Amino acid sequence: MRILILGAGRIGTAVAHMMADAGDHRITLADRHFGHEASQLAPSIAQITADAGDPADLDRIMRDHDAVLAAGPYHLCPVIAEAAVRNSLHYFDLTEDVRSTRAVSVLAEGARTALVPQCGLAPGVVCVMAHGLAHGFDQVEAIRIRVGALPAHPTGPLGYAMTWSTAGVVNEYCNPCEAIWNGERREVLPLEGEETVILHGTTYEAFNTSGGLGMLADAFDGRIRTLDYKTLRYPGHRAIMKLLLEDLKLRDRRDLLEQVLEASVPTTDQDVVVLSVSVDGMVHGRLTRKSWTREVGARDVAGMHMSAIRLTTAAGVAAVIDMLAAGQLPQQGLVRHDHIDADTLLANRFGQHYA
Template identity: 50%
Template structure:
């Protein structure tokens, strides 16, 4: 039985701990700074709970003897956890979408005897795996377009939105610059630009640039594709209101105020859906073709409990990656890209199966 540590006891971190302990193959320590929050969690008593304020640092000896550390901590703590993993000589996986901290993880991975696998969630994460798999089936590529939405099933406000995951992470992706390939060249484009509408399974959504969703795809496909971008999907009308908040009222400069507004005005919901559209165009056998992977994954029962769609897809993805690492199906040292993971192996995994087509 492998020992692993999960950092962060929020909704996703607690779900990760529950999945891994429930699998019967891992002995889990769940680490968080909030003792009361740890005590309130309805989790197996076999999960060890440790009160550690990662913001004050993480000593490598806290990870001694572990197979891996999985970070579900806020993106600001990515460097701290990754550095402790490097010093302890354990495998490292995270869920961050933050581009800058991922660069730091990559630097730590250089020459490391253990694997450093950042961005193991939904986007980046599964969509990177799916896009790479589809792209390999073309003789030459033209465009790769990734679209993802984590949405309420029953929108009931003007934003058409409920909080489903990290508020800080949401704000970060709405504000920070976005990587893309434009006209065959790597570029940085503004968040909230690139507005479009699209349909998935008969529902119309709007989409716009947000930061971090591409992972390492820009590097992988530099010089190989004319256009590569990632956009977040929302119900129509969301982008216009967000632009008022971020630009006209300049709340992009006062993130703490935006955080308070979202936290106090937008309720959470257990009734959500994750919508995915990965569209690749290019040439095969001399013909221009398009191939699309589309999924609509609702909240549902999984491993004996109700899970929200964002819990299923995010915790499921990183747990699947951990399994594949332990099974020797992905590289076990240095920096590991999501593109290094086989889609077939991922979907065959007990956790990755939440992404299978219905």
């Protein structure tokens, strides 16, 4: 498959590296500017300068490609998806932004190609796993998803490091969160719903953040009592963020909050991604729970060192693109998480990074 990747950041370059190394996809990477990550890529990956926010530029670079991955800012996803439909390309993105996904879903109606939003980590792989676990139940009562992208060696009271987009973190901490509670679909406040979670011997705090459910709320609306997504952090993190966002009112100054976090919170490639998906429901008349948990650390992939969040996000979307190329997904219209078989995804050569 001839794949155009828009965005030469950490995720875009990781997907390009993984898929080019597999040897049976032709990869083109496009961005306005290319940094250090792009300089490490193999010569077989074409690099072209383009503006993903310019429809005319998108039409120019989409020629001679079969699929496009939007790996840049979430607000560009609808623009890129519209160009993909116009130029008959399959479309993939990584966004957790609810409005962007709704716009992509509308564009998918009647499209001659497949539009696959939210196919990274969360939303993405964890949503696929939730559907996979739910298949074995006569009646699903509750789905709980907990995800943490954390420093492997936490220091300081925040116990945090910037392992991915600062704008994405601020978005998750500030926007309303979708949930289903007592059978009713509703919006809940970010940073609320605090609970203690113990996974693999480590204690975390969990609280509401936005975007991680993807399209699960649509899929299970009217069919389930409880559905929620919460972020995992080391204890004490939430109280500090609540002080910044609410007491100091930085929720209303997101640009300033981004500047503060980027100036004071270090980045790291020594991270860990902690995943937990659990489903409760009835099986043959008995209340039953099925769970899927993973702890993925940073590692080298085909000669390139990747942080855990970079690896898990890139592996998720690479596996979905690979599955579509192999005819294992619908070839037109909106492709939802329930269209993606969990076992097939994990068995995929890219999905195996979750093993």
